[in-house]
Amino acid sequence: MSLVHPSELVADRVLPTLRAMLARRLDERGATQQSIAGHLGVSQAAVSNYLGGDVQLEPLVAENADAQASVERIAAGLDEGEYDGYDVLADLVSLVTTLEDRGPVCELHEREMPELRGLGCDLCVRGLDREAERERAVLASVRQAVRLLSTTPGVATLVPNVGTNVGEALAGADAATDVAAIPGRMYTVNGRVEVPADPEFGASKHVATAVLAAASVDSTVRAAVNVATDDTFLRRARDRGLATLEFDADYExxxxxxxxxxxxxGRVPAVAYHRGAFGVEPVAYVFGESAVDAARRVVSLVGDDGE
Structure with a gap:
């Protein structure tokens, strides 16, 4: 794992880009390289590099509307004598905070530390808190469930045409945005389960609906996997003493x-399923206390009697 502090990215990628943008904007306003160097607190040689294109701009920053507006405001303030060093610093500090708050700095951070992807991370702004820890735990559970499903032989045969998803809700969830799932769902390609992206909160409406319904009846049941309705799969579940329940697919x-x-x-069943309707593919939801629990239940019912 690469351990990169966001301040490293600000120092190495963000500030050089902002200095180069500001130098070029001041140059366009007719400022000399010497005066630009004085404003930026750098050497005249550095300004020459900025203006000559020798400093590579970070596109996520250079193309950001807030960054462009701040650079324009600072350049105008310096050119017109309305800004001093304190004003420039205050504006830049405010801008960097904006860029850190789920903005370009977050995207850069996720590139350097893929472990942060899908977390909706705002460590730079709030620091680590209990809510963030709970979200991380749920996302980790969904990732583990996905790995289990995608690497178990036979699971691909249960993936419906509409795709399979795994969802887990935060404790006390009351909306789809509180349920983590895979954006775009998982599909089969050449007999293998393919996972298109890392889990995110609010990524699935359908599996979230089932998860929230279950959690509202039994708060310990906070996860589900959707699979194709399959009679053999249902029989295996019943043979193991797992409760199954049919519901109406064509229900608004x-x-x-x-x-x-x-x-x-009287309770949330292990499996709830429907037989389909016009334009609706037969689908079953396998529930569990966590995404991993639900995925293990699916895996345990795949081919366990040699069929």
């Missing part, structure tokens, strides 16, 4: 319908 308010079915059943 699926979340509320599932809640009503679960309450009438």
């Amino acid at each position: 308010e699926r979340g509320e319908h599932l809640r009503e079915r679960f309450r009438a059943f």
Whole structure:
């Protein structure tokens, strides 16, 4: 794992880009290289490099609207004598904070530390807190579940045409944005389960609907995997003593319908399924306390009797 502090990226990538942008804007306003060097606190040779294109700009910063507006504001203030060094620093500090708050600095940080992807990280702004820790735990659970499903032989045969997803909700979740899942769902390619992206919160409406319905009835059930409705799979579940429950596919308010079915059943079943409807593919939801728990349940029911 590469350990990169965001301040390193600000020093190495952001500030050189902002200095080069500011030098070029002041040059366009007719400032001399000597005066530009004085404003930026660098040598005249450095200014020459900025203006000559020898300093490579970071596109994420150079093309950012906030960065462009700040550079224009600072250049105008210096050119018109309304800004001194304190004003420039204050403007840059404010800009860097904006760029760090889930902006370009976050994207640069994710490139350097892929472990941060999908976390909605705002460490630069808030620091580590309990909510961030809970989100990380849920995302890690979904990633582990995905690895389990994508590497287990036989799971691909259960992936419906609409794709498979894995979802896990935060404790107390009440909206799809509180449920982490795979953007775009998982599909099969040449008999293998392909995972298009890392998990994110709010990435799935359908699996989130099932997860939220289950959690509202039993708060310990916070995850689900959707698979194709398969009679052999359902039989294996029943043979193992797992509860299965059929529900209506052609129901407008699926979340509320599932809640009503679960309450009438007296609990959240291990598997809830429907047989499809016009334009609706038959799908089953396998529930668990976590994404890993739900994925393990799916894996345990794949080909366990030699079929």
